[in-house]
Amino acid sequence: MANVVDTLLQGTLLGGRYALMALGLSLAFGIMRLVNVAHGDFIILAAYLALVTVNALDLHPLAALLIVVPVMAALGYAVQRGLLNRAVGRDIMPALLITFGLSVIIQNGLLEIFSADSRRLQAGALSSIGLLLGESISIGWFPLMTLVIAALVIAGLEQLFRHSRLGRAFRAVSDDPEIVQLMGYDPRHVYALAMAVSFGTVGIAGTLFGIGTIFDPALGPPQLLFAFEAVIIGGLGSLWGTLAGSMVLGIAQAVGFRVDPGWGILFGHAAFLMILAVRPQGLFPRTRDA
């Protein structure tokens, strides 16, 4: 019994990490119908950015968020405005190709600058202390904190989407980028702001990823895959759905790890394929999309 509870708990916590990584992808797809193949690489880039910030300013990694998040957001605005806006709206292929190119550039750029050595953001006691629940179950403070941050970020984004002028513009431009111009909005600017928000979450995801585990320049693509699976399982365009999808993925992996340490990732993929077969629209697709 304790084993079952422990597995579910660990899986849920793992889901928090995936949720944070998947949010930006979910946002970009929800608003621009754009799949950012370089998403995982930008997460790793953010982790390195945090590393540089921590080393240069002698900060705690969590304090580095104050720099990493705005810098990533600005980068997101620039990438969208300068590059991806040219590919939005026609078919999905040009954006895939552009971001695939970015992925290659980022991986090799990081390799060139930082070498292939594994790095980690040192967060002191935060990464090692745990919370004992009952006799045989303990959870790490840091994974718990990651999950809480993921939930807070989603709640904040939902608030932004539902109740702010900017969120209204995001939803409107997603519905009809032509008519939104008649309201005085330039879709290119709105898209770029949406990508800035997406990259802001990438900044958080990358920094926490770097605290939670060791990283190297080649780790982007697997993160993209997990994020992508979480988004699809949860249903496109729904942020809480993305959180649920991340939980499903995390729990499936935790169950797999329990069966055999080599099977964790495989169980995650299997869960993804099963849901894709049974419920291709995902668990909580956005229903108001006409």
Next chain:
Amino acid sequence: MSLLLETRGLTAFYGDFQALYGIDFEVEVGEVVAIIGANGAGKSTFLRSLVGLVRPVGGGIRFDGDTIDHVPAPVIARRGLALVPEGRRLFPSLNVEENLMIGADRASAGPWTLSAVYDLFPILRERRMAPATALSGGQQQMVAIGRALMGNPRLLLCDELSLGLAPIVVKDIYAIFPHIRAAGAAIVLVEQDIGQALLAAERVYCFQEGRVSLSGRAAELSRERISQAYFGLH
């Protein structure tokens, strides 16, 4: 009266086809002007080029004293030229109130506020939290007009308001034009329904195959001349 909008020799394409062959057109401050014409006469392309959604290839557009034929659509909208697009084009992800609010986001203040629009269309106040696409066709048209008014335009362009609506609903919608005028906006109505257009407008332009085939004061044009200009019968 002073000139609010003026086009000279306006030429534009609809996709690969030339839709407009040199349109000369004027609207004075506070005036109601109708454009009538058959399907494919170039009416919608004309309105779309006025607001910047179609880039004209020749001729000029002046609005409120400024040349706007190469100004981006969002900037034109902010200067007070609003379009109620054909087919309404409401934002399905936004509820009624949000659809109205977004019209005011980038606009200057003026007589049209949320409560003024709700006073004009009381039914929308009742349905303000409903998704825009859950409304009836007539109510959706009211939202589309209200959304355009929220930008406090100096000129309101309406593309085929009556399309697909019951005559009684069309009558209700046309009944609000005096209020819009009284608040200071000029109106251009594009219609296929000649009767409705002649009742509402002071002046009429008839488009035929991308050219102005007839223009004049609504009261002075005979039905016969209009059908001739409309259908090209001789």
